[in-house]
Amino acid sequence: MLTSSYWFWSLLALLLFWAVGAYNRLVRLRASVTKAFAALDEQLLRQLVLIQGCLPESLRDDSHEDADEPADAAMAAWQRLQAAGEQFGVALAQARAQPVDAAAMAGLVLAHEALRTAWTSALAEAVPADAVPSAERLQQRWMRLLHQTLPLRTAFNEAAQAYNLAIRQFPAALLARISGFRAAGTIARLTEAH
Template sequence: MVALIFGLLVALVLFWVVGAHNRLVRLRSEVIRQWSSVDAVWLRLLVRLQGGIAARQSLATEEDLPSLQGLQTVCDDLLDALTQVRLQPLEGETQKLVVQQHQLLVAEVRRVLLIVSEAVKPDLDIALSRMRQTLPAAVIPYHVAVAAYNEALEMRPAAWLARRLKFKPALRMDLSVASN
C-alpha cells in the first residue's frame, strides 16, 4: 500500500512537472512569435525609411549628404540589432540593444529633420509618423505575451522549474516614438 501511494505521488509530481514545462515552453514560444510580428513591422519601416533616404539623396544638397549617410548608418545598426534578437530571442542584452538602437534612430531622424533641406524632409517626416503610428500598436501583443510569460516564471512552484531550466524573464520593450 505504501508503494502504491508513493508511486501515485511520484506520478502526480511527474505529471505536474511535464505540464508546467509545457506551459512555460508554450508561453516562451508565444513571446518569440509575437516578437517576430514586431520585427516584421520594424523591417518594413526600415526598408521604407532606407528607400526614402536613397531616393532623396539625388535631391539632397552637399550639406545634406553626410546627415543622410549618418542616418543610413543608424538604420543599418538597428537592422544588425534586430538580427541579433532573431538569433538569440529573449536574450536581455540583445533586446536592450534593439531599444537603444531604436532610440538612436528616432533621435537621429529628429536631428536630421532640423538640418536638411526642404526637399528631403517629407520622407523623413513620413517615416517618423509611421513609426509613431505603427510601432506602439505592434508592440501591444508582444507586451501581453511577455506579461503572461513573466508571471508564469514567478509563480510557485513553477518558478523552481523555470530556474532549473534556466528560463529568464523577457523584457518589455519601449519602442514608442513620442511626439516632439
C-alpha cells in the same frame, strides 16, 4: 507496506504529470513571446526600409567614394542616419535570433532611439524645403509606421510579462530554473511617438 508504496508511486506520478504540464506551459508562453516578436519584427523592418529608401543614392549603393573628403552638414546627417540604420539592423537581427533575451531587447531599444534621433536630424538638416517628398511627408510616413507598431509592441510586452510571471511563480520557478528558462525583456520605450 502496500499502501505506502501506492501513495509513493501516486505522488511520483502526480509530480511527473505536473512537471510535464508546467514545462509545456512555459514552452507555450515562450513561443507566444517569439510569435509576438515576429509580428513586431516585420513592422520594425518596414521602418528600416523607409530609412534606407530615403538615403541619397550615393550612400545606398555602398560606393563610399571620397571617404576622406569632408562632408557638408546635409551629407553628414545622411551618413549618421545610414550608420544608425546599420546599427538598428544589427540590433534587430540579434533580437530576431533571441526574442526572449532581455539584453537583445535593451539593445534594440537603444538602437531604435539612435535611429529616431538620426532620422529627425536628417529631416531637419538634409531634406531641402522643395524636396519631393517633403520632410513633412516623410515624417508623416515615419509616424504612421510608429503608430502601426504600438499595438504590436503592446502584444509583445504582454506576452513577455505573462511568460516572466509564469517563470517566477512557485513551484514553476524551480522547474524554470532547472530547465534554463530566463526572464524575457520587454520593449518599454520603443516606437513611442514624439
